[in-house]
Amino acid sequence: xxxxxxxxxxxxxxxxxxxxxxxxxxxxxxxxxxxxxxxxxxxxxxxxxxxxxxxxxxxxxxxxxxxxxxxxxxxxxxxxxxxxxxxxxxxxxxxxxxxxxxxxxxxxxxxxxxxxxxxxxxxxxxxxxxxxxxxxxxxxxxxxxxxxxxxxxxxxxxxxxxxxxxxxxxxxxxxxxxxxxxxxxxxxxxxxxxxxxxxxxxxxxxxxxxxxxxxxxxxxxxxxxxxxxxxxxxxxxxxxxxxxxxxxxxxxxxxxxxxxxxxxxxxxxxxxxxxxxxxxxxxxxxxxxxxxxxxxxxxxxxxxxxxxxxxxxxxxxxxxxxxxxxxxxxxxxxxxxxxxxxxxxxxxxxxxxxxxxxxxxxxxxxxxxxxxxxxxxxxxxxxxxxxxxxxxxxxxxxxxxxxx
Amino acid sequence: xxxxxxxxxxxxxxxxxxxxxxxxxxxxxxxxxxxxxxxxxxxxxxxxxxxxxxxxxxxxxxxxxxxxxxxxxx
Ligand code: SF4
Numbered sequence: 501x502x503x504x505x506x507x508x509x510x511x512x513x514x515x516x517x518x519x520x521x522x523x524x525x526x527x528x529x530x531x532x533x534x535x536x537x538x539x540x541x542x543x544x545x546x547x548x549x550x551x552x553x554x555x556x557x558x559x560x561x562x563x564x565x566x567x568x569x570x571x572x573x574x575x576x577x578x579x580x581x582x583x584x585x586x587x588x589x590x591x592x593x594x595x596x597x598x599x600x601x602x603x604x605x606x607x608x609x610x611x612x613x614x615x616x617x618x619x620x621x622x623x624x625x626x627x628x629x630x631x632x633x634x635x636x637x638x639x640x641x642x643x644x645x646x647x648x649x650x651x652x653x654x655x656x657x658x659x660x661x662x663x664x665x666x667x668x669x670x671x672x673x674x675x676x677x678x679x680x681x682x683x684x685x686x687x688x689x690x691x692x693x694x695x696x697x698x699x700x701x702x703x704x705x706x707x708x709x710x711x712x713x714x715x716x717x718x719x720x721x722x723x724x725x726x727x728x729x730x731x732x733x734x735x736x737x738x739x740x741x742x743x744x745x746x747x748x749x750x751x752x753x754x755x756x757x758x759x760x761x762x763x764x765x766x767x768x769x770x771x772x773x774x775x776x777x778x779x780x781x782x783x784x785x786x787x788x789x790x791x792x793x794x795x796x797x798x799x800x801x802x803x804x805x806x807x808x809x810x811x812x813x814x815x816x817x818x819x820x821x822x823x824x825x826x827x828x829x830x831x832x833x834x835x836x837x838x839x840x841x842x843x844x845x846x847x848x849x850x851x852x853x854x855x856x857x858x859x860x861x862x863x864x865x866x867x868x869x870x871x872x873x874x875x876x877x878x879x880x881x882x883x884x885x886x887x888x889x890x891x892x893x894x895x896x897x898x899x900x901x902x903x904x
Numbered sequence: 905x906x907x908x909x910x911x912x913x914x915x916x917x918x919x920x921x922x923x924x925x926x927x928x929x930x931x932x933x934x935x936x937x938x939x940x941x942x943x944x945x946x947x948x949x950x951x952x953x954x955x956x957x958x959x960x961x962x963x964x965x966x967x968x969x970x971x972x973x974x975x976x977x978x
Contacts, residue, residue, distance in 0.1 A: 802935075803910075803953045839910050839953055846909070868957070872910065875976040 501710050501733035502549045506589045507725050508706035511683065512690075515675040518702045522591040531572030532565040534590035541593040544571045545705075549733060550581040558585070561593065582736065594702070599692035601625055602655075602673050604641075604680040613641040613680060615655040615673060621692030635659055647677050668701045669693065683721065684714035741816060745795065748808040755801030755832065757809040757840075765790030767857070767898050768813040768822035770806075770841055772797030776827035776887065783891035784823070789898070792819045800832045806840020811848045814855055821857040823894035828862050828883050834869030837861050842876050853877035857897040860890035908952025913937055913961070914971040920944030925965055932960040 503511070506524045513519055523534035524547070535542050546558030553559050558580050560571035572588045579585075599621035607614040618636040620628045629636050637658035639651055652674035656666050672693060680688040689707040696702065712732075715722065719729075727733070738746070741762045749758025756772070767789050771780040777796045784791050793813055797806065814822050824841050826832070838859065845852045859873055862883035873880040879897075881890055915938075919925055926945040929938040935954035938945050938961070961970045 804950075833956075836956075843909055843953060871974075872976045 501712050501715065503708045503710070503725075503733070504547045504549065504586060505545060505706055506547055506587070507727070508688075508708040509589075509703065510725060511679055511708060512675065512703055512706055515679060517672050517675050517690075518700065520591040520594065520702050520704065522589055525572055525588045525590050528569045528572040528576065531588050531590050532569040535562055535565045535568035538590065538592045542568060543591050543593045544568060544575055545589045545591070546575045546578065546580060546585040547587045547589055548580045548583040548585050550583055551707075553580060556580045591704075594694070594700075595697040596692075596694040596704075597697050598695040599704075600661075600669060600695070601628070601689075601691045602669070602676055602693055603687065603689035603691070604673075604677045604685070605687045605689075607638075607640060610640055612643060613677070615639040615641065615651065615677060617655040617659060617669075617673060619659040619661055621694075625691065641677060647674060647681065649674055652677060664699075665695065665701065672701070672703060679708070683708075683718060684711045685709060686711050741793070741812070744812050745793075745809065748805060748812060751808065752802055752805055754805065755797075755799035757795075757797045757801040757805045759794075759796040760809075760812070761794040762816075763791050763793055764818070765792045766818050766820045767894060768792045768816060768819040769795060770797060770810055770813060770822055770824040771795060771826060773826035773829050773832065773861075774798065776825070779827070780823075780825050780887055780891060783888045784895060787888070787892040787895040789891065789895035792816055797826065797837070798829075798832055800836060801840070803836055803840045803843060806837060807844035807847060810841045810844025814845055814848045814850060821855055821894070821898050823857050823891065824859045824861065825887060825890050825894070826861040826863075827887065830864055832861075833864050834861050834866040835872060836865070836869075838869040838872040838878075842872065842878065853879075857894040858890050860885060860887065907947070907949035908955075908975065910975055911952045911955040912973040912975055913947045913952060913955070914973065915945060915947065916965075916969040919965060919969050925969075928964045929961055929970070932964050934958060934960070937961075 509519055521538055525531035525534050531544060541563050544560050544562060546553050557578055558575055560575060562568035562571045575588050576585055601618040601621035603616045604613055616638055618628050620632055620635045637655050639655040641651060653670040655673055656669045661669060676688050685708055687709045690703045692704050694702050694704040739762045742760050745758045745760025769791050771777045781791060781794050842852045845855045853876060856878045859878050859880040870880055929945055934956060935951055937947055937951050937955060939948050
């Protein structure tokens with residue numbers, strides 16, 4: 501779940517990270533009052549859960565209360581990427597001498613958190629990584645050992661920063677890494693960190709995202725930030741298809757058959773098992789496939805629930821076939837899954853032999869499951885066929901090629 | 905579509921006159937396939953395909969009084 505900038509900055513402020521003085525305004529009048537309190541030049545920023553605010557006109561400047569009122573009126577009336585602003589952050593504006601970038605996120609390949617730091621902040625960090633790799637450092641962190649000042653310093657020093665700036669920036673980076681770890685964040689980013697003309701260093705913008713599954717562990721923190729339990733903070737509102745997927749998952753407490761994300765392709769996916777969903781989704785993409793959805797199935801969902809999920813996916817406009825694939829399962833039964841998907845396909849008015857491109861769920865009760873699949877003429881494979889190969893066959897079958 | 909696409913559960917007539925067994929069947933089935941009906945017991949159509957093949961009903965009643973049929977194996 502993503503935090504608004506003003507909330508992310510509250511998390512930083514609690515840790516002593518220096519920030520520009522600011523006020524959150526919900527109305528244009530409050531923005532005018534904020535300018536009066538702060539005095540001088542201010543920047544007004546739209547509070548939306550989306551990037552691209554500057555380009556969209558969601559960031560404006562003002563030097564008086566009247567200008568602030570006008571800027572806030574314009575910002576509050578401006579949706580950005582379909583999102584209506586939840587307020588305007590009014591901040592004191594300073595002269596920036598240099599901008600830096602700092603983030604802590606997960607490195608999926610290294611399976612560890614990583615500090616990414618650059619002395620070229622304020623711009624797209626991917627661009628810096630590509631065009632100026634010598635201006636960007638990556639410093640991996642342990643998931644077990646405590647964070648140390650040294651690691652934060654190393655991350656900054658690797659870009660050539662020295663002296664007092666090194667110490668001040670390292671303190672910010674260390675606090676960012678601590679916030680990342682203690683709040684179960686998936687991303688903690690400050691872009692830019694600004695060095696002002698007077699030499700002070702401030703976090704000028706902040707972007708933080710918390711692991712959605714960790715919300716329960718951070719109820720007190722979220723309550724302190726004023727975030728209600730029903731506020732899911734998805735980057736975009738869920739589509740009707742995704743809402744229906746959540747309803748399927750909520751229909752009984754047995755297992756998981758939901759967490760659906762909508763895509764526009766023609767291959768429906770019923771996938772899951774211990775990280776299998778992500779692997780299988782990627783496998784379909786790397787085989788040239790075009791998924792209609794992402795989803796997560798596991799923990800031995802009921803036949804009813806699997807059938808409802810399958811019905812939803814197979815009935816989605818544009819879906820030509822579905823691929824039913826999981827990693828080797830131990831706590832999900834193959835025969836129960838086979839019953840669920842076949843039932844869902846039949847209930848949606850289709851022939852399982854035609855609609856199911858491939859069934860690759862090896863594991864518990866697989867012989868029983870394979871007997872069901874044989875009865876309905878569904879092509880299935882066991883664990884001797886890898887997830888990637890199964891995905892390739894499903895994609896080939898959809899393309900009208902012989903998948904085998 | 906039949907009551908269950910994959911599973912049928914046959915209950916012998918003799919079970920109906922045995923209230924203790926009726927109660928046990930209702931208790932042992934983990935997916936609520938048995939329920940009271942007209943003083944005896946009947947299967948719940950919408951739950952039949954949830955059968956886990958655990959055999960608890962058969963252990964309770966004996967395989968001559970309750971039979972769990974896999975329709976896909978017929
Ligand atoms: S085998 Fe188990 S799940 Fe199936 S009807 Fe009997 S008790 Fe219920």
